[in-house]
Each structure stands twice: as structure tokens, then as C-alpha cells.
Amino acid sequence: MNQVPIQQQEAICAVATPSGVGAIGVIRVSGQGTFDLVHRIFRGRHPAQVDSHTIHFGTIREADGTLVDEVLISVFKSPRSFTKEDVVEIACHGSDYVIRQILKLLVQQGARLARPGEFTQRAFLNGQFDLVQAEAVADLIAADSAASHRTAINQLRGGFSKKLAALRQELIHFASLVELELDFGEEDVEFAQRDDLRRLILDLLRAIAPLVESFDYGNALKEGVPVAIIGAPNVGKSTLLNALLNEEKAIVTAIAGTTRDVIEDTMVLDGLKFRFIDTAGIRETTDLVESIGIERSRQAMHKADIVLLLFDSDETLADVQALAADLPADKKVLWVRNKVDLTARRTVPGPSPSRRGEKSPFSSKEKGLGVEVYKSLIQKIPEPVLENARHLRQTATEAEVLLWELLRNRQLNGWKFRRQYPVEEGFVLDFFCAEYRLGIELDGSVHEETDQRQYDTARTEELKRLYNIDVIRFTNQEVFYDTELALAKLVEAVEAKQGLIQKKEKQSPLLSKQSPFSSKEKGLGVEVIPISAQTQQGLDALKRALTAQVLSQSTSDTVVTNLRHYEQLVKASEALQEVLTGLDLGITGDFLAQDIRLALHHLGEITGTIVSDDLLANIFSKFCIGK
Numbered sequence: 288m289n290q291v292p293i294q295q296q297e298a299i300c301a302v303a304t305p306s307g308v309g310a311i312g313v314i315r316v317s318g319q320g321t322f323d324l325v326h327r328i329f330r331g332r333h334p335a336q337v338d339s340h341t342i343h344f345g346t347i348r349e350a351d352g353t354l355v356d357e358v359l360i361s362v363f364k365s366p367r368s369f370t371k372e373d374v375v376e377i378a379c380h381g382s383d384y385v386i387r388q389i390l391k392l393l394v395q396q397g398a399r400l401a402r403p404g405e406f407t408q409r410a411f412l413n414g415q416f417d418l419v420q421a422e423a424v425a426d427l428i429a430a431d432s433a434a435s436h437r438t439a440i441n442q443l444r445g446g447f448s449k450k451l452a453a454l455r456q457e458l459i460h461f462a463s464l465v466e467l468e469l470d471f472g473e474e475d476v477e478f479a480q481r482d483d484l485r486r487l488i489l490d491l492l493r494a495i496a497p498l499v500e501s502f503d504y505g506n507a508l509k510e511g512v513p514v515a516i517i518g519a520p521n522v523g524k525s526t527l528l529n530a531l532l533n534e535e536k537a538i539v540t541a542i543a544g545t546t547r548d549v550i551e552d553t554m555v556l557d558g559l560k561f562r563f564i565d566t567a568g569i570r571e572t573t574d575l576v577e578s579i580g581i582e583r584s585r586q587a588m589h590k591a592d593i594v595l596l597l598f599d600s601d602e603t604l605a606d607v608q609a610l611a612a613d614l615p616a617d618k619k620v621l622w623v624r625n626k627v628d629l630t631a632r633r634t635v636p637g638p639s640p641s642r643r644g645e646k647s648p649f650s651s652k653e654k655g656l657g658v659e660v661y662k663s664l665i666q667k668i669p670e671p672v673l674e675n676a677r678h679l680r681q682t683a684t685e686a687e688v689l690l691w692e693l694l695r696n697r698q699l700n701g702w703k704f705r706r707q708y709p710v711e712e713g714f715v716l717d718f719f720c721a722e723y724r725l726g727i728e729l730d731g732s733v734h735e736e737t738d739q740r741q742y743d744t745a746r747t748e749e750l751k752r753l754y755n756i757d758v759i760r761f762t763n764q765e766v767f768y769d770t771e772l773a774l775a776k777l778v779e780a781v782e783a784k785q786g787l788i789q790k791k792e793k794q795s796p797l798l799s800k801q802s803p804f805s806s807k808e809k810g811l812g813v814e815v816i817p818i819s820a821q822t823q824q825g826l827d828a829l830k831r832a833l834t835a836q837v838l839s840q841s842t843s844d845t846v847v848t849n850l851r852h853y854e855q856l857v858k859a860s861e862a863l864q865e866v867l868t869g870l871d872l873g874i875t876g877d878f879l880a881q882d883i884r885l886a887l888h889h890l891g892e893i894t895g896t897i898v899s900d901d902l903l904a905n906i907f908s909k910f911c912i913g914k
């Protein structure tokens with residue numbers, strides 16, 4: 288990247304700090320003649336005569352000598368600057384007037400006001416970084432939550448483009464081999480082994496797929512994950528919105544049909560940004576305004592990433608069940624029972640004892656019975672446990688990564704598995720299927736020690752006893768070298784539990800009497816989160832469930848957040864599919880070469896290896912001025 292010859296263009300200037308009054312304002316000047324230009328308005332040392340990366344005190348004065356401000360200038364000499372041109376940054380007092388005066392003087396001396404993103408554009412053109420990184424600069428400035436900041440930093444450091452560049456390089460190698468064949472057209476030689484090419488294409492597709500998939504997640508991090516609060520009138524949707532946002536955003540009354548339109552606002556939970564959407568209660572109505580509102584509720588439900596189905600009785604549960612039936616199977620849904628404060632004394636248990644040693648409010652009979660009874664226990668997970676889970680998520684072993692690739696997105700028989708599921712303080716299951724209460728643990732060599740084995744056995748028994756969770760264990764070797772066998776064992780284990788649960792549900796008249804959940808809820812076969820929007824009880828568990836939904840989605844280290852990258856990745860993978868089809872049909876090298884070139888083109892457009900002026904202008908125009 289350093290081979291790009293540096294071109295110093297005409298000098299440009301702009302304020303780099305936000306407008307308004309602040310302690311300091313920074314004006315950036317870059318390009319040909321910057322040092323002379325600054326020297327003409329700055330009384331102090333000549334920027335050309337000082338060392339690069341040094342700071343100097345002086346004054347800025349009008350032509351007639353009137354003092355404008357006392358300033359510090361930072362000098363960066365080409366090529367050791369952001370734009371790789373000569374750069375001076377003038378730090379003055381942060382008044383709009385002073386900044387305007389200094390800009391005016393610079394323009395009088397021949398600098399031009401910079402267009403939005405022009406500094407970054409020059410940095411790109413001078414080979415400072417590639418296009419993905421340049422765009423990450425804009426994202427970094429706009430980042431307003433820890434997660435979107437992390438993504439932008441990762442891209443700024445080239446995490447995303449390095450991966451793509453390496454892939455592209457391999458493909459170029461093959462393209463040249465195929466094209467070499469064309470030179471020997473008559474002689475029927477094959478330099479590019481078709482099997483190797485197929486393998487490479489498959490590798491490429493496998494590498495691109497998670498990037499394409501990560502887009503929804505990445506985009507959500509930037510814009511806020513949309514969460515629609517859906518339910519019948521009066522179940523407390525607006526009360527919940529207000530409780531989540533910690534402000535009286537929506538009107539709450541005891542009158543059914545209060546909310547007429549969608550109301551939304553964002554909130555950062557645990558470093559993740561959410562966009563909560565309160566909607567009109569859904570019911571049959573003849574009121575025109577209300578029916579338009581209800582239509583909007585339905586739209587919000589379909590567009591949201593996470594649908595929060597809220598109910599407060601069996602009747603309102605039936606309402607949301609009817610709505611849920613319309614939702615696509617892969618939609619993330621949280622079932623939430625509200626107003627538990629009203630029924631607390633009668634049915635719902637108090638604070639759930641999730642730790643060992645604390646006494647469970649359930650009788651041993653109850654523990655052996657249904658599934659839902661335990662779910663409320665597990666929702667109460669202390670923050671340190673979640674932290675631990677997140678840490679493990681980052682340092683997962685390779686076997687875990689492999690198994691996760693096979694289990695995620697309900698790939699195995701449609702069963703939903705989660706990764707790094709915290710059961711209680713200090714104990715996190717590697718994988719967990721909530722529906723069938725089955726955990727999977729992967730053992731490295733440490734588990735071969737006798738002590739560790741005894742501990743594992745004890746843990747397994749305890750999980751069964753306290754939480755009705757069965758655990759199946761695999762060694763890393765099994766996962767790596769006997770993957771199919773491991774999966775077969777897993778399927779067997781899930782099916783065994785499926786059979787067991789169905790049998791128990793038939794056999795247990797006790798459940799309807801003693802369980803804190805109504806029989807209707809039990810029939811759902813899903814986790815129900817009990818809350819009171821009014822007293823805020825259970826709200827932490829709900830928040831945790833929300834962040835868990837999002838975190839379970841982030842499977843790739845590299846996240847695509849940019850629509851343009853996404854489109855090019857989709858096009859690249861389509862072109863690669865064409866290559867595959869071509870290989871299957873045994874088409875000739877010239878057609879094959881064309882398809883490969885097309886894929887190369889799309890990959891190149893992402894990092895800016897291949898780029899048109901229009902595209903550049905478009906990308907950089909979205910930057911703020913001074914960047």
C-alpha cells in the first residue's frame with residue numbers, strides 16, 4: 288500500500304471540532320503550500336522550519352496586525368500525516384467567531400474550504416488505508432455504543448479488509464492459471480486443477496457467507512436492534528416502554544386503546560443499542576384511527592428483529608399466540624407476562640434462587656415435572672456470570688467454533704442451541720438447547736485428570752437435580768475427528784429428551800395445580816419471562832434476555848455494517864456460484880475466467896482496489912466536514 292506515490296493537492300482547510308462553544312476548536316489545513324500559507328497569518332516559528340510532530344505557540348493576526356487569538360499549531364510533514372500531505376492543525380479557543388475568522392484568513396491566503404470527508408479521501412488516495420478503513424472512520428465518529436465502536440475500530444484496523452484481500456489474492460492466482468490455459472487454447476492443457484479450483488471457490492463462499500450473514504447484526508448495532516412491543520390493549524406495553532427507557536415517553540392510561548401510533552426510542556443496554564417500539568394494542572375495532580394504528584403495529588412486528596409478546600392473562604396470551612402464528616419461524620420472540628405484582632401472592636414465586644445452596648421454592652415433585660418451572664430460575668443470572676460467559680465466548684476453543692458452525696441458526700433439525708449459556712454463578716455450559724434442556728460440554732485434555740472427571744460427574748448430577756438439565760460431553764478430538772458420530776450422539780440425546788418431555792406433559796395433572804404458570808403458558812413450550820412493568824420487578828431478567836438474543840447472533844468476529852459492502856459481497860458470492868455451476872457443467876476456460884473476473888471485481892470494489900470516481904465522491908460526501 289505504501290507504493291502509492293503521494294500527491295499533494297491544493298491546500299484545504301476546515302474546522303475539525305463540532306460547532307458551538309467549546310474549550311478549544313481545531314482547524315485542520317492540508318495540502319500543497321500549507322506551511323507557507325499558515326506562516327503568513329501565524330506569528331511564531333515557520334512551520335517548514337520545525338520538526339514534524341511538534342507543537343508551537345504563537346498568535347494569529349489579521350493583515351493589519353489585530354490579534355485574533357493565541358493558538359497552538361501542530362505540524363505534520365508529508366508523508367507522516369493523516370492525509371500524507373503537509374498538515375497543520377491550529378488549536379484555538381473554541382468560539383465560533385474565532386474559528387470563522389481564522390478560516391477566513393486561511394481562505395484569503397489561498398486555501399479552499401474542504402468538502403465533507405475530503406481529508407479522509409486524500410488519505411485514501413495517498414494509500415494511507417483502503418476504502419473499508421476509510422469508511423470505518425465515518426462509522427467511528429458516529430459510534431454511540433460500545434458495540435458499534437468496537438466494530439468500527441476493528442474495521443479501521445483493517446480486520447475486515449485483510450480477510451478479503453487474502454481471499455482475493457488466492458482467486459487472482461487461479462484466474463491467471465485459467466487465463467494461461469487460454470494462451471495454449473489449441474493444446475487442451477489444464478493448468479488450473481478443476482478440483483482445486485472448486486475447493487477454493489467453496490472456501491471462498493464459506494468465508495463470505497458469515498460476512499453476508501453478519502450484516503443484519505452489524506446494521507442493528509449501528510442503528511439499534513429494533514424490538515417491537517406487541518400485545519392486546521391495556522396489557523401494559525406503554526408502561527413497559529417507559530420503564531425500559533426510564534422516562535415517561537408514552538401515555539399510559541387504564542383505557543384500552545390509549546396508544547394510537549408507534550412510539551420509539553433508543554437505549555443502550557450492556558453496550559448494545561436497542562430501538563424499542565411501543566405499538567397500538569391489537570384488537571378488532573371499528574375506529575378508523577385505531578385500525579390504522581393497529582396496521583402499523585403489525586408492520587412493526589414484522590420489521591422488528593426481536594418481537595416482545597406481552598400479555599397479562601390467559602385471554603391476552605391467546606391474543607398474542609394468534610399473532611405469533613403469523614410470524615416466520617426464525618423470528619426472535621420473547622414471551623413476557625406482565626402485571627405479576629397483581630398475582631404475586633397467589634402464584635408467582637419471589638426472587639429466584641439460582642445459586643447452589645439456596646432453597647428452591649419448588650417441591651421436589653415440581654422439579655421433576657415440567658420445563659417452564661425451571662426457566663424462571665435460570666433467568667435470574669447475576670451480572671458477573673454473564674461477564675464470564677462473554678469472556679469465554681471470545682476465547683472459545685477451535686472445537687467449540689467448529690461445533691457452533693454446525694449448530695447455529697437451528698441447522699441441526701431446527702433445534703435452537705445457544706453458545707456459552709450461563710446456568711449459575713461460575714458455571715457456564717458450552718452449548719445449551721433450552722427447549723429440551725440439554726447442555727453440551729466440550730472437554731479439552733484437562734478433563735482427563737481424575738479430579739476434574741469427578742468434578743464433572745458431580746456437576747452433571749447437580750445440573751440434572753437442580754435444573755433438570757442433562758449434559759452430554761464430547762472431547763475436542765471427537766468433535767474434530769468424529770464429527771458425524773458426535774452429531775449422531777447429540778441427535779440421539781435430544782430425541783431421548785423429546786420423548787421424555789412429551790410423556791411427562793401427558794402424565795402430569797399436578798402441573799396445572801402447582802406450577803406458577805397457567806396451563807395455557809405451559810402449552811406454549813417456550814420460556815416466559817414474568818415481569819411487572821409498574822414495580823420494575825423482573826425487568827433485569829428481561830434486559831438480559833434481550834442482550835442474550837443479540838449476542839447469540841454475533842458468531843463472526845468480523846461484522847459487516849456497511850450496505851455497500853454487503854451488496855458487493857452478495858454479488859461476489861453470486862459470481863462465485865456461477866463459477867461453481869460452470870465447473871459442474873464443464874464450461875470452457877474463457878467463460879470460467881469471465882465469471883472469476885466478475886467475482887474479483889466485486890471483491891475489489893469493497894476494499895477500493897477497483898473504484899470509480901462517482902463511488903468515491905458518493906462515499907466521502909457522507910462524512911462530516913473536517914474529516
Ligand SMILES: Nc1nc2c(ncn2[C@@H]2O[C@H](COP(=O)(O)OP(=O)(O)OP(=O)(O)O)[C@@H](O)[C@H]2O)c(=O)[nH]1
Pocket residue numbers: 518519520521522523524525526527538539540541542543544545546547566567568569625626627628629818819820821822
Ligand atoms: N398493577 C399493574 N398495572 C400495570 C402494570 N403495567 C401496566 N399497568 C396498568 O395497566 C394499564 C394499561 O397500561 P398501558 O401501558 O397504557 O397499556 P398498553 O398496553 O400500552 O395499552 P394500549 O396503548 O391501550 O394498547 C394502566 O392503568 C397501567 O397503569 C403492572 O405491571 N402492574
Ligand SMILES: [Mg+2]
Pocket residue numbers: 524525526537538539545546565566567568
Ligand atoms: Mg399503550
